[in-house]
Amino acid sequence: MITDFWETILFGVAKYKSNAIAVHQQLHTKSAFTDQHFERWVSLFQSTIDALFFGDKAELAKQRAVSIATVMRIKTVHGSSPINIKNNQS
């Protein structure tokens, strides 16, 4: 699943057919994600890419990871509203 996802994201291979955001929205209802989880996820992802890869695709992977994590965070931690000051404090 995860490898299909990244092949699709980075190489345009139409392999991943599911919806990763929806999967994480489901997970969020079972055990809530926080902003800190996403910050940690992004930081570990970036350092792992830097340790193992270099080049255009490595840069693209890091950029896409940040954008997808941002959307996922907004759609889980912050409901679907990006501007939710109240939820921001949790």
Ligand code: HEM
């Ligand atoms: C706080 C951060 C995150 C946590 C704790 C987390 C946790 C998980 C867990 C537990 C699963 C397994 C779900 C299951 O099979 O029931 C999963 C699946 C997955 N995660 Fe994450 N995730 C995080 C962020 C992300 C981000 C930012 C991405 C993408 C950039 C991502 C991509 C995926 C994909 C592609 C799957 C497979 C989904 C599927 O079955 O179709 N995750 N994640």
